[in-house]
Amino acid sequence: NENIQIPSGVRLLATDRGGLETYHGPGQWVVFVVNRLETLTGDRRGVRKAVGFLLQAALRAIQGLPEGRTAVLVEEGEKIGIWRDPALTEKVASVGISVRKGILHHGLAINGYFTPESFVGINPCGIPGARAGYVIPETIAGPDRPAAFEKLRGRLEAELRAARLA
Numbered sequence: 001n002e003n004i005q006i007p008s009g010v011r012l013l014a015t016d017r018g019g020l021e022t023y024h025g026p027g028q029w030v031v032f033v034v035n036r037l038e039t040l041t042g043d044r045r046g047v048r049k050a051v052g053f054l055l056q057a058a059l060r061a062i063q064g065l066p067e068g069r070t071a072v073l074v075e076e077g078e079k080i081g082i083w084r085d086p087a088l089t090e091k092v093a094s095v096g097i098s099v100r101k102g103i104l105h106h107g108l109a110i111n112g113y114f115t116p117e118s119f120v121g122i123n124p125c126g127i128p129g130a131r132a133g134y135v136i137p138e139t140i141a142g143p144d145r146p147a148a149f150e151k152l153r154g155r156l157e158a159e160l161r162a163a164r165l166a
Contacts, residue, residue, distance in 0.1 A: 090133025
């Protein structure tokens with residue numbers, strides 16, 4: 001997309017998955033699931049089911065935190081992902097997968113907390129008008145963020161294990 005503003009020190013890479021634009025960096029959990037679709041979903045062509053498992057696990061993990069109780073899941077269309085609120089203005093989690101020879105690659109990204117590098121010049125997934133949202137609010141001071149982030153990671157790991165994805 002020729003409209004992307006590239007901040008200094010950021011590299012752009014082409015990929016064959018996800019939306020038009022994405023960001024991965026500090027303040028974000030990126031979960032890579034690598035396994036046979038048939039093992040994960042009981043169906044060797046269970047792509048939608050795998051995406052649903054990832055998003056549902058992330059939603060439960062996020063909603064289990066006081067800061068994430070208003071999170072909303074969109075399971076289809078251009079706004080697929082998890083949004084901070086029902087207005088769907090701030091995206092807090094995205095899914096981007098690839099399947100080769102029946103094996104699921106890639107996975108899920110959850111925006112934990114804001115950093116000065118976060119999403120500079122990028123619309124989340126290339127969705128016009130969308131902003132990046134964060135599960136952990138800026139009101140939680142810097143020194144307390146790692147503990148809050150670790151709590152989110154623990155919840156997500158437990159949810160993925162329960163959904164047979166970890």
